[in-house]
Amino acid sequence: MSRNFLVVDPETDMAVLKGLASPARASILKLLHSRGPTNVNELTDLLALPQSSVSINVQALQDAGLIRTETVKARKGNQKVCHPLYDEILVVLKSDIKETEEDAIEVSMPLGLYTSFEVSAPCGLCSPEGIIGLLDVPSTFLDPDRMKAGLIWFTRGHLEYQFPNNARLANAEIREIEFVLELSSEVPGTSADWPSDITLAVNGIEVATWTSPGDFGDKRGVYTPDWWKLKGSQYGKLKNFRVGAEGTFVDGLRMSDVTLGDLKLGDHHSIRLRIGVKDDAKHPGGINIFGRGFGNYDQDILLRVKTR
Secondary structure, eight states: OOOOEEEEOTTTOHHHHHHHSOHHHHHHHHHHHHHOSEEHHHHHHHHTOOHHHHHHHHHHHHHTTSEEEEEEEOSSSEEEEEEEOOSEEEEOOOTTOOOOOOOEEEEEEOTTOOSEEEEOSSOEEEETTEEESOTTOGGGGGOGGGGGOSEEEESSEEEEEEEEOHHHHTTOOEEEEEEEEEEEOOOSSOBSSOOEEEEEEETTEEEEEEEEOOBBOSSOOSSOOTTSOTTSOOBOEEEEEEEETTEEEETTEEEESOOHHHHOGGGOSEEEEEEEEOTTOSSOOOEEEEOTTSSSSOOOEEEEEEEO
């Protein structure tokens, strides 16, 4: 699984070291790393500290460049949501060690920019502003307003997206590819215990099936708009599907024998991603795909191509 590192030079990055020099700030960083984006009120409850103290420490972490914050609408006014930026922070004492970054090409695909689909009801699309077209009518997936979609759901079937193979255009050798997206099962209303087998295929080859445990609605998603009813799907799990030389992994766990070589990406001008629930799935519990403006992560479908 891809991890974000920060390399700190103690002579030049004193602001970062000061940002780390507090048990309260260290606790905030650990909570954000384990929980993901969290608002200040939740941090206050979890740490059992005064909100004023948490706010001061959050600001210090933001000033040090260790987290980012975003103000989003809440039921009453606004709330500040804190996002972790790094998985590991390394303090380097040797002067001859330099920070290196692996070459990667990223493409963010809007949810509504699928090139083909085949879905069954219940199904639907919505943007952060409202419902798109008609609910439970598969032909609505042809609506031009689908380009604004921030949430898509259906029971069985699939969507297919076509990403440009920018590594081939750059004549670069691909080492591995990753798809990162927020997913959950789909059930009328919500149910945390509603498994669904969600399958990904790349260029026509099935690479992995991940079983979503449920359809999450215990609390409003960090970015889910206020108009979206609370009894509807609120957020999903951010999943990382990685295909490399040793097989296909989901969040670092090996899930299949399909390797990068099996995909023959060098022969194709595009990288086609198909995602859905198969008719013969053992757990046919539907699918929710969350994009910008919905769920807990303000992102669409991300393709990361790592090259040598």
